[in-house]
Each structure stands twice: as C-alpha cells, then as structure tokens.
Amino acid sequence: MVKRLKFIAIVGTNASFSFNRLLLNYMQERYRDLAEIEVQEIKDIPLFNEDMMSSPPKCVLELIDKVTEADGVIFATPEYDHAVPAALKSVLEWLSSVAHPLLHKPVMIVGGSYGVQGTVRAQINLRQILDAPGVMADILPANEFMLGTVKDKLDKEGITHEKTAEFLDQCFGNYISFVKDHIMCQAKLLTKEEV
Amino acid sequence: MHFVAIVGTNAKLSYNRILLRFIKDHFSDKATVDICEIKDIPMFNENVPKNDPEAVQKIAAKIESSDGVIIGCPEHNHSVPSPLKSVIEWLSYRVHPLNDKPVMIVGASYHPQGSSRAQLHLRQILDTPGVNAKVLPGNEFLLGNVKEAFDDNGVIKDQQTIKFLEDCFNEFLNFVEIHQNASATKKGTQHENGGVRWDKAYDVLVLGFGAAGATAARFAADKGAKVLLVDAAPEGHEGGNTRYAGQVVLTGYDYDKMLAYFKQLFGPIEIDEKVLSTYVDGIVHMREYFQNYLGVEHPVSYNKTHRDPDYQAFANGLSPEYPEFEGADTVDLTTVHDGYFDAALWKNLRKQVTDRSNQVDVWFASPAKHLVQDPITKAVLGAQIQRGDSLVNIRARNGVVLATGGFENNQQYIQNFIGVPKLKVIGTLYNKGDGIQMAQEAGAALWHMKSYEGYGFNTSFTFENSEEERGKFILDPWPELSQGSIFVAADDGSRYLREDEQGRHGHAYEHGSWHNPTVYEHPHLVFDEAQCNKIKSRKLPYPKFFEITVKAENLDELATKIHADPLVLEKTLKDFNEAARTGTDAAFGRSAESMKPLTTTGPFYATPLATAMLNTQGGAQRNERAEVVSATGTSIPHLYSAGEFGGINANQYNGGGNLAECLIFGKIAGENAALPKADIAKATFEDDEKTATADFAIASDLQPSSTEIKLEKNQYLGRSNAGIGGELLVRVTIDEQQKLRDVEILKQSESGDVSAEALKRIPQEMVTRNTYEVDAVSGASATSRALKAAVKDALSQIKTENQK
Numbered sequence: 001m002v003k004r005l006k007f008i009a010i011v012g013t014n015a016s017f018s019f020n021r022l023l024l025n026y027m028q029e030r031y032r033d034l035a036e037i038e039v040q041e042i043k044d045i046p047l048f049n050e051d052m053m054s055s056p057p058k059c060v061l062e063l064i065d066k067v068t069e070a071d072g073v074i075f076a077t078p079e080y081d082h083a084v085p086a087a088l089k090s091v092l093e094w095l096s097s098v099a100h101p102l103l104h105k106p107v108m109i110v111g112g113s114y115g116v117q118g119t120v121r122a123q124i125n126l127r128q129i130l131d132a133p134g135v136m137a138d139i140l141p142a143n144e145f146m147l148g149t150v151k152d153k154l155d156k157e158g159i160t161h162e163k164t165a166e167f168l169d170q171c172f173g174n175y176i177s178f179v180k181d182h183i184m185c186q187a188k189l190l191t192k193e194e195v
Numbered sequence: 196m197h198f199v200a201i202v203g204t205n206a207k208l209s210y211n212r213i214l215l216r217f218i219k220d221h222f223s224d225k226a227t228v229d230i231c232e233i234k235d236i237p238m239f240n241e242n243v244p245k246n247d248p249e250a251v252q253k254i255a256a257k258i259e260s261s262d263g264v265i266i267g268c269p270e271h272n273h274s275v276p277s278p279l280k281s282v283i284e285w286l287s288y289r290v291h292p293l294n295d296k297p298v299m300i301v302g303a304s305y306h307p308q309g310s311s312r313a314q315l316h317l318r319q320i321l322d323t324p325g326v327n328a329k330v331l332p333g334n335e336f337l338l339g340n341v342k343e344a345f346d347d348n349g350v351i352k353d354q355q356t357i358k359f360l361e362d363c364f365n366e367f368l369n370f371v372e373i374h375q376n377a378s379a380t381k382k383g384t385q386h387e388n389g390g391v392r393w394d395k396a397y398d399v400l401v402l403g404f405g406a407a408g409a410t411a412a413r414f415a416a417d418k419g420a421k422v423l424l425v426d427a428a429p430e431g432h433e434g435g436n437t438r439y440a441g442q443v444v445l446t447g448y449d450y451d452k453m454l455a456y457f458k459q460l461f462g463p464i465e466i467d468e469k470v471l472s473t474y475v476d477g478i479v480h481m482r483e484y485f486q487n488y489l490g491v492e493h494p495v496s497y498n499k500t501h502r503d504p505d506y507q508a509f510a511n512g513l514s515p516e517y518p519e520f521e522g523a524d525t526v527d528l529t530t531v532h533d534g535y536f537d538a539a540l541w542k543n544l545r546k547q548v549t550d551r552s553n554q555v556d557v558w559f560a561s562p563a564k565h566l567v568q569d570p571i572t573k574a575v576l577g578a579q580i581q582r583g584d585s586l587v588n589i590r591a592r593n594g595v596v597l598a599t600g601g602f603e604n605n606q607q608y609i610q611n612f613i614g615v616p617k618l619k620v621i622g623t624l625y626n627k628g629d630g631i632q633m634a635q636e637a638g639a640a641l642w643h644m645k646s647y648e649g650y651g652f653n654t655s656f657t658f659e660n661s662e663e664e665r666g667k668f669i670l671d672p673w674p675e676l677s678q679g680s681i682f683v684a685a686d687d688g689s690r691y692l693r694e695d696e697q698g699r700h701g702h703a704y705e706h707g708s709w710h711n712p713t714v715y716e717h718p719h720l721v722f723d724e725a726q727c728n729k730i731k732s733r734k735l736p737y738p739k740f741f742e743i744t745v746k747a748e749n750l751d752e753l754a755t756k757i758h759a760d761p762l763v764l765e766k767t768l769k770d771f772n773e774a775a776r777t778g779t780d781a782a783f784g785r786s787a788e789s790m791k792p793l794t795t796t797g798p799f800y801a802t803p804l805a806t807a808m809l810n811t812q813g814g815a816q817r818n819e820r821a822e823v824v825s826a827t828g829t830s831i832p833h834l835y836s837a838g839e840f841g842g843i844n845a846n847q848y849n850g851g852g853n854l855a856e857c858l859i860f861g862k863i864a865g866e867n868a869a870l871p872k873a874d875i876a877k878a879t880f881e882d883d884e885k886t887a888t889a890d891f892a893i894a895s896d897l898q899p900s901s902t903e904i905k906l907e908k909n910q911y912l913g914r915s916n917a918g919i920g921g922e923l924l925v926r927v928t929i930d931e932q933q934k935l936r937d938v939e940i941l942k943q944s945e946s947g948d949v950s951a952e953a954l955k956r957i958p959q960e961m962v963t964r965n966t967y968e969v970d971a972v973s974g975a976s977a978t979s980r981a982l983k984a985a986v987k988d989a990l991s992q993i994k995t996e997n998q999k
Contacts, residue, residue: 014240015240016242047205047237047238048271049205049234049278050204050206051205051206080239080284080287081280081283081287081323081325082319082320082322083274083316083319083320084280085239085280086238086239086278086281086283086284087240087281089271090238090281093272093276093277096271096272121319125316128273128316129272131273132272132273132274134272135272
C-alpha cells in the first residue's frame with residue numbers, strides 16, 4: 001500500500017482573520033482523499049532573533065520537526081507592502097538557521113488578496129527567499145495560484161468561483177505529481193547509493 | 196540636517212550597527228544622526244487594538260521630525276530581515292511617517308555582495324504605495340566581507356570605501372535639500388534657516404479687502420507699486436464690515452475743536468499724540484479727501500447739507516454722538532451721496548481697486564496665515580497665503596499691510612480679550628481675528644483689545660436666535676421694547692440697565708461716562724399680555740420676534756423657562772412695579788413715563804436677547820506712519836496696518852470714526868508700504884527674480900469682471916467654485932432646440948497641464964454629447980468637477996426661465 005502523502009500548510013500571517021487561512025482550510029477539506037493536510041498557524045512563533053539561536057523557542061523546534069517529517073509544505077501568503085509579511089519571513093528565518101528542514105522539501109505557494117494582483121509580488125518574493133542557499137526548498141515551478149479579489153471568490157465554505165476551484169485542482173494535481181516524482185527521485189538516489 | 200538611522204536587525208552583534216555608528220561619527224559636522232534600535236519593536240500584527248505599541252509610536256515620531264532616514268540593512272535569505280520588514284509594516288499601517296521622506300540605504304554582509312539583494316528588495320518595499328518613501332537612487336553602498344572591513348575602533352579601514360561612502364552621503368544631503376525645496380514649493384513651507392522659496396513677488400502685499408485694505412492697495416498702486424490684495428471671504432462677500440456699515444465718514448472743520456472732542460472721547464485712555472494728531476488732521480480734511488481721491492465732486496456732509504435734525508435720525512444722532520463735549524459743533528458725517536446703509540462708499544472704494552487692476556491683483560477666499568519675517572532684521576518679507584489647498588509664499592519687496600479687520604467672529608478672542616461670555620455679530624462673518632495671530636508671531640504690541648462697539652435697541656441688543664449666524668441689526672427705534680410694562684432681566688432674573696437708554700454705539704451712561712453694559716449669558720425681555728398686544732399692534736422690525744418668545748401662565752413658570760431664579764424674578768417684578776407707580780427707578784434711572792406696572796397674574800412673556808457686536812477695535816498697535824509697533828516699542832520693519840485691526844478708537848466712540856480711520860491710515864499705510872526699502876534683509880533667501888513657477892493659481896481673481904460680460908439671447912452664465920483656483924465662469928450657448936452649442940470659459944484660475952487639458956477637452960465633449968455629464972479628465976478631477984458644475988449652473992437658468 002502506498003503511503004498517504006502528508007503536507008504542512010503554513011498560514012502566512014499572524015492576523016486573526018485571514019482569507020489565506022480560509023483557503024488552506026478549503027484545500028485541506030477538498031483534497032482529503034489525495035493527501036493529509038495539516039494547517040499550521042504561525043502567530044505564536046516569535047520574531048526571529050539570531051541571539052536566541054542557541055536556545056530556540058519550543059514552538060520553533062516543533063515546527064522544524066513537523067516540516068522535516070512532512071512530504072511537502074504549502075505556503076499561503078498574504079502580501080504586505082508588496083512583499084511577504086514579516087511574520088512569515090520570520091518563520092523562514094527560523095527554518096533556515098536553527099535547522100534547515102526546508103532543504104529540498106517540495107513546496108507549493110498559494111495566496112489570496114483583496115486586489116486584483118492576488119499576491120503576485122509577495123509570491124515572487126517568497127520564491128526568491130525559498131531559493132536562497134540557507135533555505136533551498138524545491139519549489140513547484142509555474143502553477144501560480146493567485147487568488148485576486150478574494151472577497152468575491154472565497155468564503156467560509158470555500159472557493160465559490162468554479163473556474164478558480166478548477167484551476168486550484170489543476171495546480172494541486174501538479175503538485176502531487178511533483179511531490180511523487182520527488183519522492184521517487186530521492187528513493188532512486190538512495191537506492192543508487194546503496195548499490 | 197537631522198537624520199534617523201535604523202539598525203535593520205534585532206541582533207546584539209551587527210556590522211550594520213557598526214556601519215551606522217561610523218556614519219554618525221564621520222559625518223558629525225554635516226548632520227546629526229540618531230541611531231534607532233528596533234529590537235523592542237514587536238512583530239507586526241494587524242490585530243493590535245487601537246494604538247500602535249509605544250516603541251512604534253516613538254520611532255514614528257522620530258522619523259516624522261527628521262530630515263531623512265538612513266537604513267542599515269542586513270540580508271537574511273536574500274531578503275530584508277523580518278524584524279526590519281516588521282517595522283516597515285508598522286510604519287505603513289496606522290501611521291505613515293516614511294511618506295515622502297528621503298531615505299538612504301546602506302548595508303553590510305559577510306559575503307562579497309554586501310547585502311545587495313536585500314537592498315534591492317528594500318527599495319521595492321519602500322516604493323510601495325503604503326510606504327511611499329523617497330529613496331536616494333543609485334549610490335548603492337554595499338559593504339561586503341564585512342568581518343575585515345572595520346578596525347578595532349569601528350572605523351572603515353579602506354580609504355577608497357570611505358571616499359565612496361562620503362560621495363554617497365553628500366549625494367544624500369543634496370537629495371534631501373532638493374526634496375525639501377520641492378516640497379516647500381508644493382506646500383509653501385518655510386525653511387529652517389529662514390530661506391524661503393517664494394512663489395510670487397509683489398512690491399506690496401495687502402491682507403484684507405475692506406475699506407482699509409482697498410485704500411492701502413489703491414494708494415500703493417498710485418505710488419507705482421505692484422500690489423497683491425487678498426481677502427479671506429469668497430468673491431461677493433469681501434468688504435469686511437464696511438459693506439454693512441452706515442457708509443458715513445467722520446468729518447470735522449476745525450482741528451483744535453476736533454482734537455479737544457477726541458481727548459474727551461478717549462478720556463483717561465492715553466493715545467500717542469502723533470497718532471491722534473494724524474488722525475484728527477485727516478478727519479478735518481475729509482471732504483477734500485472725497486473730492487481728490489474718491490472722485491466725489493460734491494460730498495454730502497450731514498450738518499452742512501441738511502441742517503435739519505429730523506432729516507435722518509440715525510445720522511443726526513451721530514453728528515455729533517457726544518453733543519455735550521467741547522468741540523462737538525465741528526463734528527459732521529460725510530457720505531459719497533445722499534444715502535445711508537447702501538454700501539455706496541464701499542462700492543466706490545472697491546472700484547478704486549478694480550480701476551487699477553493692471554497694478555493690483557486680487558485673490559478672494561485666500562486668507563493670510565503667517566507673516567514671513569527675516570530672522571535677523573525682523574523685517575517682514577512676505578506672507579503665507581492659503582490658496583485652495585496650498586499655502587503660497589508671497590514676497591512683498593517693500594511692505595505688507597495688515598488690514599484684516601477685527602475679531603468679531605472669534606468667540607475665543609472675545610472671551611480672552613473682551614472678557615465677556617459671548618457677543619452676537621451683526622456685521623461681516625469673515626472677520627475672525629486672523630491678523631492678531633500674525634501680529635503676535637511678528638512680535639507686535641497689541642492695543643485696545645477690550646474696546647468694541649455695538650448697536651441695537653435698548654442700548655445694544657439684538658435677538659438671540661440660534662438659527663441665525665448673524666444677529667439682526669436693529670437700527671430704527673423700537674419704543675415698545677423700552678416703553679411700558681416691559682423690562683430686561685439678566686441671567687438670574689434681575690434688572691441691570693435702564694431699558695430706555697439712548698445708546699451710543701452700544702455704550703450706556705454709567706456714573707459719568709459711557710460704557711458697554713455688562714454682558715450676560717442669557718438676558719431676556721420680560722413683559723405682560725398688555726405689552727404683548729402693544730408690540731403686536733405694529734409691524735415687527737424683527738419678524739421672528741414671536742417665534743423666539745416664550746409664554747408662561749405665571750411668573751414661576753416663566754422663570755423656569757428662561758433659567759432665572761423664581762424668587763429674584765418675582766422681586767424684580769415687584770420692584771419694577773413699585774418704581775412705575777412712584778415714577779422713580781432708583782436703581783437705573785429709567786424715566787417715569789416709560790414705566791408701567793406689569794400684571795401680577797400673568798400670562799407673562801420673555802424674549803431672548805443677545806448683546807450685539809458691531810466691531811472690535813483691538814489689534815496691533817500702529818504709529819503715525821501706520822507702521823506696526825513691536826512689543827518693545829520699535830516699529831517692525833516693512834509691516835503696516837490700517838483700519839479696524841488695531842483701531843485708534845478706544846473708550847467712547849463717535850460713529851464714522853472707524854471708516855475715517857480706514858481712509859486716513861489706509862492711505863498712509865499703502866503709500867509707506869510702497870516706498871522702496873534700503874534695508875536689505877540679511878538672511879539668505881532666493882532672488883526675487885527667480886520665483887518659482889508654482890503648481891497653483893497665482894493669477895488675479897479680478898479679470899475679467901463678470902459684470903461686463905455680454906450675453907446674447909441664447910446665452911447663459913454659469914459659475915462654480917469647485918475648482919482649485921477660485922471662481923470658474925462659463926458662457927453657455929444653446930440653440931433653438933435647447934441643444935448645447937457652445938461652452939466658453941470666460942474666467943478660470945486652474946493650473947497645470949492636466950487642468951489645461953481638461954479645460955480644452957471637456958467643453959468640446961459636452962457640446963458633442965449635449966450634456967454636462969461627461970467623464971472627468973484623469974488627474975484634473977477638481978477642474979472637471981468645476982466645469983461640470985458651472986455648465987450645470989448655466990443650464991439650470993434655462994430651466995428656471997422656462998418655468999416662468
């Protein structure tokens with residue numbers, strides 16, 4: 001029997017209300033047959049401080065473990081000042097200093113915003129950050145899920161706009177393939193080494 | 196220059212901090228640098244209730260008051276560290292101190308790139324609409340291999356690197372300066388060093404377009420000066436109190452008699468001999484003034500022309516107003532024609548200005564805000580004028596004339612200076628005491644702050660009607676309010692004045708001289724049913740009289756209704772009835788025949804009263820040359836004043852005295868302000884010739900005069916003040932089918948290229964589409980709005996005409 005895929009889905013904000021959180025909840029429910037998605041909050045993770053690296057906060061260590069064990073990480077990012085929120089950047093700093101659990105981890109990026117741009121600039125920013133040597137995640141190329149005018153397309157029940165839901169299905173399908181290929185590659189590499 | 200330097204990390208050891216410290220020390224002769232740490236600023240969270248954390252407020256305030264910000268930016272994961280990003284999020288959430296603030300980015304890193312990617316990213320973040328900082332372009336100071344870069348004292352080892360940092364820093368200083376100049380032009384702000392970016396230069400600037408300002412402007416123009424005349428009121432409302440006044444000008448025939456008369460009017464109030472003598476001399480030459488300067492060949496002087504005390508009771512009562520004084524027989528009043536309260540003098544004075552429109556520019560709805568003073572010589576160099584949304588710096592090469600009138604509409608000043616709870620204005624609504632603040636800023640001495648004139652029935656009353664902004668000016672006698680079963684009750688219900696007093700500009704006789712009666716908060720006329728019927732029997736000089744009158748079945752109820760003390764009111768009525776019966780008003784001396792007992796059974800009536808305010812006299816002190824005198828007694832260079840703002844008339848007042856002062860000192864102020872000045876200001880300021888072409892309307896509002904526009908049968912005029920340059924005037928032509936044929940712009944003071952585009956395109960489009968409802972030209976929404984409103988205004992007249 002094939003092992004069921006497990007993903008960590010990080011809510012990229014510490015705000016109490018977030019459409020990006022709703023988006024992840026929706027994905028968790030909609031793709032429950034394809035994978036187990038755990039929605040991860042970041043509001044309790046303190047602002048990164050390199051002076052705390054010798055004794056990092058417990059929640060950071062827990063997150064590191066979760067990310068390490070997961071088959072992939074999904075980031076849902078809002079956009080603040082054309083960039084990722086400091087709260088999310090701070091998490092990435094923890095995840096690239098104390099330990100490096102994102103190293104070669106398959107990552108999918110989604111995001112929703114009130115405007116029509118749908119977090120495009122924050123997503124590009126996030127890709128650059130995830131591409132930095134200290135992070136070195138394996139980011140699903142293309143498949144840019146940018147949910148603009150989010151108020152009209154997403155509510156507590158999920159995505160209300162059919163075409164958008166279809167596109168997310170397509171992106172997520174591609175991500176599953178990406179993750180599976182990735183696992184296969186890793187397995188082959190391991191096999192080779194063993195040989 | 197003062198800069199805030201932000202250490203872009205919360206780490207204990209930071210080479211960026213060392214770099215900022217180096218910058219602070221190395222450039223200490225060029226700027227002060229306040230290094231700000233961010234480690235106490237919490238992570239940004241939009242759910243923080245109401246107020247930003249204290250640390251955020253603190254850094255925001257520091258940035259706000261700085262000339263620029265330097266950010267030392269480390270690089271984490273090819274991007275800005277989250278603690279720094281978090282700070283920028285705070286600073287683009289509730290407060291926006293980085294908006295329009297010059298920013299320099301520096302950065303250091305362990306690797307050769309020296310934080311280049313983080314800096315690039317920081318530029319993008321600072322460039323977002325919510326932050327909108329002005330980042331110094333180029334000049335990328337990227338300090339790579341930073342571990343090797345500093346010596347033990349935190350000094351950069353490499354001389355070439357220091358040289359490059361110096362270049363960058365100097366560029367930043369230039370950048371900040373250019374930026375400040377540009378925003379000074381935009382906002383009309385003054386530089387710290389006293390240098391000013393002038394928007395336009397004139398020889399003389401006159402603040403206030405009433406009788407004094409109009410006179411000063413016209414006489415300055417006659418001396419060859421180019422003049423700007425500004426007024427706070429919109430077009431059609433200028434004129435200050437002059438347009439509301441009786442139009443009579445105090446006149447005399449004998450200098451010695453007039454001087455003696457004034458000394459008695461002023462009584463113990465000391466007035467400088469030279470100022471008084473200049474004033475009196477002007478008054479005894481007033482008829483020549485009318486002939487020589489106002490084009491009135493045959494001025495009408497009341498006593499000289501009519502010799503009939505019954506011809507005009509009002510004018511007769513003022514010429515003289517104090518007949519018992521020595522010299523009173525020389526007092527007369529002059530008008531430009533045989534008429535009163537018809538703005539005839541005002542129209543004449545206004546025409547003197549419009550006749551000189553080639554030399555005098557006029558701005559309406561443009562209140563003066565601040566005087567611009569040379570910090571060393573204290574010479575007044577110009578003023579800041581509010582023009583639309585902009586503050587405009589106007590240079591006055593030879594002088595500024597304060598002719599801003601009184602503070603009749605400023606209740607705070609009335610309480611402060613006159614010391615009474617409130618007064619109801621009966622003149623202009625635009626005299627708000629703007630000149631007082633400016634005079635104080637310039638260090639002027641103030642005088643006659645407590646003096647004011649009133650006018651009304653029973654000495655100085657008008658009615659308290661909260662629906663009226665301006666109190667009703669009751670000029671003619673109204674005997675039913677002072678004769679019969681009626682008296683005036685103060686706040687507690689007691690009488691405080693003699694109701695049948697023949698007031699003298701709001702003054703009543705008290706123990707030897709004439710004074711403004713005490714002003715109470717809610718005085719009332721109190722009368723009975725019989726008196727009520729008497730009042731009703733005549734056409735009411737104030738039609739709303741009975742709308743504001745309250746009725747009560749008994750005295751207790753009345754006292755409650757007017758917030759008086761029932762016992763006091765009862766005693767007042769009893770005492771008054773006793774005085775009426777005996778014919779002796781022991782307390783106030785009201786005449787026996789004017790008193791009739793009130794009924795004691797009711798019903799009773801009460802009408803709310805207010806003390807009428809005609810004009811204040813207070814303002815800056817002036818000398819005989821119309822120069823404004825400083826608090827230390829010297830004259831403030833290049834600053835002049837005229838008219839009611841700081842009038843000579845303290846204590847007792849004869850009607851026409853203020854207008855006489857407007858004409859006399861307006862002329863002196865205008866002529867002296869126009870004189871070229873030898874004392875060149877010592878502070879540095881830009882050459883007059885190089886005044887900036889600013890982005891707002893600086894043309895005169897006077898041209899063309901809308902009264903001289905020809906209209907054909909199918910043409911209509913439309914107006915709007917919705918634009919940015921005062922009134923916009925259009926002439927609309929329609930054809931027989933009532934279709935729009937033409938929209939011509941006759942007058943506008945809009946500015947900028949986009950407005951010009953709107954002024955060109957919108958009328959064409961309106962005609963093509965046969966409606967005023969066309970799309971605005973982007974970037975010129977105010978101008979577009981004004982055009983639409985003006986055309987709509989014109990078209991609405993067609994509709995009204997058709998309805999008739």
